[in-house]
Amino acid sequence: MAEGFLKSFDPKLEVHSAGTHPSPQVHPKAVQVMREIGIEIDGNSPKSVDRFLETPIDYVITVCDHARETCPVFTGEVRHQVHIGFDDPAEAAGTEEEVIAVFRRVRDEIHRDFYKFYTDNLKK
Numbered sequence: 001m002a003e004g005f006l007k008s009f010d011p012k013l014e015v016h017s018a019g020t021h022p023s024p025q026v027h028p029k030a031v032q033v034m035r036e037i038g039i040e041i042d043g044n045s046p047k048s049v050d051r052f053l054e055t056p057i058d059y060v061i062t063v064c065d066h067a068r069e070t071c072p073v074f075t076g077e078v079r080h081q082v083h084i085g086f087d088d089p090a091e092a093a094g095t096e097e098e099v100i101a102v103f104r105r106v107r108d109e110i111h112r113d114f115y116k117f118y119t120d121n122l123k124k
Helices: 002-009 028-035 065-070 096-122
Strands: 057-064 078-086
Touching: 002 096, 028 096, 057 096, 078 096
Parallel strands: 057 078
Antiparallel strands: none
């Protein structure tokens, strides 16, 4: 979701979303809640962070507390490493309505915090 928001703020940004243990596909509920606000992420595919370890990167941003603790060391040039933490909505339990409510809450938190990050650090 963070990748989708950053690209919606500025389509010229080069953004790569990756995980320490990527799923085989973007979570369908993440696709659903982003689509509700007009952002399509169903064409994205989860990638392993390993493919970016030696790449020069301006910002490495961890979003899940678990990823922050287990994030590998980037051996390429990394100008800034930032943590902007959120609950992992994929771990939500309960009824369909309760789970989708968690996805919406996290989506809105990501939008708020990443827009602030964008305006404070990237907006030109």
